[in-house]
Amino acid sequence: MAGGSGSSGRTGVRVVVVGDKGTGKSSLIAAAASESVPEKVPPVHQPTRLPPDFYPDRVPVTIIDTSSSLESRGKLNEELKRADAVVLTYACNQPMTLSRLSSYWLPELRRLEVKVPVIVAGCKLDLRGEHHTTSLEEIMGPIMQQFREIETCVECSASTLIQVPDVFYYAQKAVLHPTTPLFDHDEQTLKPRCVRALKRIFTLCDLDMDGALSDAELNEFQVKCFNAPLQPAEIVGVKRVVQEKQPDGVNDLGLTLNGFLFLHALFIEKGRLETTWAVLRKFGYGDDLELKDDFLPVQTKHGSDQVRKEVDKIGMSKYGMVDEMYMGEKRYLLLDAIFQSVELTSEAVEFLRGIFGLYDIDNDGAVRPAELEDLFLTAPESPWGEAPYKDSAEATAMGNLTLNGFLSEWALMTLLDPRRSLANLIYIGYGGDPASTLRVTRRRLTDRKKQRTERNVFRCFVFGPKKAGKSALLNSFLGRWPFSENYTPTTGERYATNVVDQLGGTKKTLILQEIPEEGVQKLLSNKDSLAACDVAVFVYDSSDDYSWKKTKELLIAVARQGEDSGYGVPCLLIAAKDDLDSNSLAVQDSARVTLELGIEVPIPLSMKIRDPNNIFGRIVRAAEHPHLCIPETETGRNRKHYRHLVNSSLMFVSVGAAVAIIGLAAYRAYAARKNN
Known part of the structure; x- marks a missing residue:
């Protein structure tokens, strides 16, 4: 095999030249730019551009000269932060400038966190004495071992034009064709x-x-x-x-x-x-070493910059009461378009079923971790090795991933990161049209108006105070029994995803996202936090009065957030630990609260005695009917009543104005006939 360079997609390379005073920085740049021996060189050369046809890759190089004086240190640092590559100079006839590379310049680049290739250029080669017998490899070898950011070293002379173009060729090459992503020099x-x-x-x-x-x-x-x-x-x-x-x-x-x-x-x-x-x-x-964006035609829920700017503009505006309600609705419509979710198409799911069968070598309905690792050997890494994907799907007692678990992991990745999901489909061998793998779901507002949804994947936020049983709910969803008495608080992001069988033989994927108690305030501080939620579940310890009170606060906070943002979501209450004696006051108060909010009474549940009470099917049904079980506070009802009055008043005014216009037109017609 042989060949030339591939296109890196870069439109230019910015090279910054640094080094001690008098090492020949400006002369080097002048000689490279003019391709001749420079006669008069300024103390600091102006930015110099080598045209595209200067080197085979046909990418222009911009060279920035710098001053090493203390007064210019701030400007030097700014230039280094913008550099694609650094040429670090020393003078071949001044050994002290060579030692300064490792004693000052290279540590300084690390301190400034300049993480770009470094080309070391030994200038003034023609002035080095003939008695010098040490090779460049012997001089620079130990330094390059210590500072791996050095890409290569070259000695040159601006006075004789020896290897002057090579310096910037190596700098360009280090940027366009970097070594670091490909090769480990230590391990070779x-x-x-x-x-x-x-x-x-x-x-x-x-x-x-x-x-x-x-x-x-x-x-x-x-x-x-x-x-x-x-x-x-x-x-x-x-x-x-x-x-x-x-x-x-x-x-x-x-x-x-x-x-x-x-x-x-x-x-x-x-x-x-x-x-x-x-x-x-x-x-x-x-x-x-990941697929570039132009190989991943993903239209996802993140929306266009223009839509987001419009949303922000509406959010910052100040209007009167009537206009504010109108603008709030407009803002909701815009956001609703942004926060559409993404799912795998049936074509992609069938491909994944085939892949699963291919790697389920013993045909036991599950793939072992080693087999899963083999599946992703052509991807940059196995995507499910860390949170939020690790341990988030159904597996056997041996830790093998079931088919439902396998498909659910893909559904979770597609929901959270559609681009990554598409990339991994391509990595593992999907050869069809990439655009045929993902579909953007219908807007939630449309689902609510039609009183049904076409989604196959639902996202559920699981709220509740500490020790209420949230983690136990997620564990039971993944078939992890028996119930554990040991309490381990959830501190980070945790998901559980699985396939739920519905009446009629349909299957839906449910994604439970546990929201730790201390994370609720941060979540709700974002006014659009409920935009990505299909249904919310509130878990509380039915034997603990404090647990119920805390849950009630969370429920009302979420209900108000939904009313304020326009993203009201169906809500279900789960009275966990039903095997314990229920608190009578909590039972009475929960009945009153659910009646006032217009949602279902709490669902009793005991994970300890393995009593799921078909809870996951009920969660999916609530998500499938997005117009039901949405809590409504008294403030929300008053706001809706006020809006109705305003709309009625506007309609009355509009009708009155129309009558007046018709009357005026009739009078003018009558007056015209009378005059005639």
């Missing part, structure tokens, strides 16, 4: 993300899926990436090189995955990073 191996990306590319190019790239497949790969075929002699040469160094890299069928990886490691070791990057970018990867 490809980095895991690079291996995963190349494995996916190998799999896509292995058209007959025999585990090797045949001569024809290898040639097709070459044409796709570099627009040029491989000659038969070149293919033989590639295989010979691989077989000499990596015996298992070639077999009777062609180039194996190990051979493919070996070749790319060899390119990188020989400084030909542009070849590997050309391959990666051709298959859609960015510098972070």
Whole structure:
């Protein structure tokens, strides 16, 4: 394999030149820009632009000169923060400037958190004495071991033009074709993300899926990436090189995955990073070795910047009472469009069912963690190894993920991060139109008006005070028994997701999100916090009067939030720990409160005796009928009554005005006839 550079998508590279005074910074820049020996050099050179055709990648380079004086330190720091790469200079005839690299400049770049490639340039090479016998590798080797941000070192001379263009070529190359994402210099191996990306590319190019790239497949790969075929002699040469160094890299069928990886490691070791990057970018990867946005056509719930600006504009305006209600409704309509949720299409779900069957090798209805890890070997990493996905779905006693758990994890990822979900579908082999994998659901306002929803995935906020039984509810939803007496408070984000069977054989995915008591205030401080919620559940300890009082406060706070924002959500109360003696005062008060708010009475529940009381089906039914079970406070009722009066008054005024206009028109017609 051979080839040139791939497009990085960059429109320019900004290189900042730093170093001690007198090391030749300005002369270096002047010589590079004019391609001639500079006669007169200013103390600090003006920003200089090398045109696109200066280097093979055809990306312009802007060079920024700096002063090392104390007075200019602030400007120097600002320039470094904007740099894509840094050229750090020393003078070959001044050993002190070389020692200053490791004693001052490189530590200073780290202190300023300048995390870009560094090119060390030894200037004034022509002035170094002939007695100097130490090689550049011997000088810079220990420094490069200590400071891995150094990409390369080069010695040059502005007076003789020796290697002057090379300095900025290496700087540009370090930005366009970075080493850090691909190669671990300490281990001398490809980095895991690079291996995963190349494995996916190998799999896509292995058209007959025999585990090797045949001569024809290898040639097709070459044409796709570099627009040029491989000659038969070149293919033989590639295989010979691989077989000499990596015996298992070639077999009777062609180039194996190990051979493919070996070749790319060899390119990188020989400084030909542009070849590997050309391959990666051709298959859609960015510098972070994830698929770029233009390979992920996701239209998600986040909405356009223009809509968000309009929302903010409405939120900041000050209007009279009638206008405020109108603008509040307008704001709600805009936000309702933004907070539409995203689900997998039936086509994507069927693909995932097939993938699950493929990896369920023993056909026991579950995939082991190792099998799941194998599934994501062509993704940057396994997406479910950390919160909020870890332990959020149904698994067997052995920790194996069931089909329901597998599909529920995908539903959760699609709801929370549609882009990541689509990317992972592509990583694991989805070859259809990416736009056919996701669908944006109908707006919640429309669902409420039609008194039904077309959603297949529902998000439920689970509120309640400490020790009420929220975590036990989530655990039971995932089939985690028996009930534990040990109390472990939930401190971070926690989800539980599973498939719920409904009457008639339909299946819906329910996502429970536990809201810790101390997190409620922060949640409700965002006026749009309920926009993403389909149903809210309030869990309290039915044997504890304080638990009920705290839950009542939470319920009313959520009800008021819904009324103020326009995002009222169906609410259910769960009287947990029903196996204990219920508090009679709490029972009476809860009956009164639910009656006043117009919602169902609390649902008794005991997790200790494994009594789910079909609670999850009831939660789904509440979400399926978004116009019911929405609590209404007295303030809300008064506001609705006032709005009704205002609308009636406006209608009366409108009718009166219409009558007056008609009367005036009739009078004018009568007067005209009389005059005639």
